[in-house]
Amino acid sequence: MARKISYQQAINEALAQEMRRDESVFIIGEDVAGGAGAPGEDDAWGGVLGVTKGLYHQFPGRVLDAPLSELGYVGAAVGAATQGLRPVCELMFVDFAGCCLDQILNQAAKFRYMFGGKAVTPLVMRTMYGAGLRAAAQHSQMLTSLWTHIPGLKVVCPSSPYDAKGLLIQAIRDNDPVIFCEHKLLYSLQGEVPEEVYSVPFGEANYLRDGDDVTLVTYGRMVHVALEAANNLARQGIDCEVLDLRTTSPLDEDSILESVEKTGRLVVIDEANPRCSVATDISALVAQKAFAALKGPIEMVTAPHTPVPFSDALEDLYIPDAAKVEAAVRKVIDAKRSAA
């Protein structure tokens, strides 16, 4: 039986194993060493939540603390990637993306295309996202849609410790820039993770539950919300198929369409804001390519079109939960009944 470790330990292990395998892999970011190695400090921070803890001493000179300038160190990482290194830079909160967007959007994402394939940018940007930590509007966003919109980027959003390790190893070995999104509420999640090295391919959704009645498509932390709803609904005789996208770019269109063609009903669950989002994208895909299979309207369960509230009560209302997913599932089932 595989041992159980946390999502956070799984990420740390993937980094360590890839750094051991490939000397060109290095880490750069704010507080990723976090005072480690300074006089009197042994291994202080290892990132704001300790994800890179212990790596500074294992890999001397390869875990670099950067000044508080996202533009500077993300730019340095992009440059290093074009010169044969494999940087894993850490954007502490995805909310800080604005400070380095040019480096990602206009540089890293474009090089391979603009230089006709003669340049590669094997960059990973790890970043923490998501609401639920009472961290208010500037430290709680989910910007997956923003990254997914940009051609030239790959966007990864693991939901489990197993996927976190395998997808991060895949990301580090990939020759394109990868945005690797980690939900802050998943870091303590425990799961079975092989000690051995493995990689999980991009663009391959994970079927977490088989069902004939409704397809639930989701990714990241919302996978757990969808599974909770599916378990509750199963007790009422409604069988949901739960698909975890794992990566929003590339997107596993085939699995989504195949499942909807079986169930005829789709509910998309997305923690991000709803406009121009992964949820709307998948809804459009299914409406275009599987319309004939649909037995009723598509439902989306998302955050509202507002910033993340600081009030505990409002933040709890803001984040999609199992009750909202169950209500949406009942709605698409009832839509079928009234149409029949």
Add this chain to the structure above:
Amino acid sequence: MSQIHTLTMPKWGLSMTEGRVDTWLKQEGDPISKGDEVLDVETDKISSSVEAPFSGVLRRVVAKPDETLPVGALLAVVVEGEADEAAIEAVVQRFQAEFVAEGNADQAQGPAPQKAEVAGQLLRWFELGEGGTPLVLVHGFGGDLNNWLFNHPALAAERRVIALDLPGHGESAKALQRGDLGELAETVLALLDHLGITKAHLAGHSMGGAVCLNIARMAPQRVASLSLIASVGLGEHINGQYLQGFVAAANRNALKPHMVQLFADPALVTRQMLEDMLKFKRLEGVDGALRQLASGLAEGDTQRHDLRHVLAQQPALVIWGGKDAIIPASHAEGLDVEVLLVPEAGHMVQMEAAEAVNRSMLAFLRSA
């Protein structure tokens, strides 16, 4: 003279903590013989039937269909001879009052697989039972020691039984040198040395059967008997498309059509079984190891090695499922050894017809 038996939720494999009651195959009042399938149980890994370990009349069905119960929980009461309802009720009451679920697998006490460097490479094996001439269980291509989960405990009732993960498989090291049957046989012999076993009964499934035959060829003095289940090496044919397709499949949709060929009942290939197989195939080194082994086993639909000449040296038992879609059951014909043919089972006959296989092997090993 009557006896009131309690039928409880079995434990299949190390990680099973609970099972869901699917269907009762026997009803209250039905007579039951030891070995009869009484109900179907589903776990997150696998579905199978629970067989009665005793004979009698099914007097009380306690677990309802769709109920999920921990390992060891009361499923039914079977009575040998006479017993009134009050006595049965008392047994049920006392069982339920005293029953404590063993908790989750993390805390569960009990035997666990071991890992060690053997002849320079990491090996995992799992030992159950003690005494007698030990029995070693060798899984097939792409398998691991869990392929024996329905057999290992039953066989271990009468002797020390060791199931291992071959190199390139399970949690053993993935890198192979030559990647041929001889290398796998040498590894099993090295494990015997490591465990201080001079002579053992060998049982192998599919490619594992050919590994056992190779050991018998290389070191006949160390082999007490051979139990060969749907074995490679006993004839010409093998489903080459299965081998190639299984090796190439990188996702669930590609893998499923190949995995269902392993069983007579395709419903046994669950979502979790596919996911577990994909997890194995994603481990670094597995793809290379499987490709090496597959090319050494067959060319197209033809097996490369005929090992039938090895059979005469030790007592041997050959077991086949009549619906084997990987290696035809006709390979069991014309062999001068004891043969068990299970007409309704597929290639994974030791899982699909565990009780029949276990009974046959136990009887064979007692006499061998």
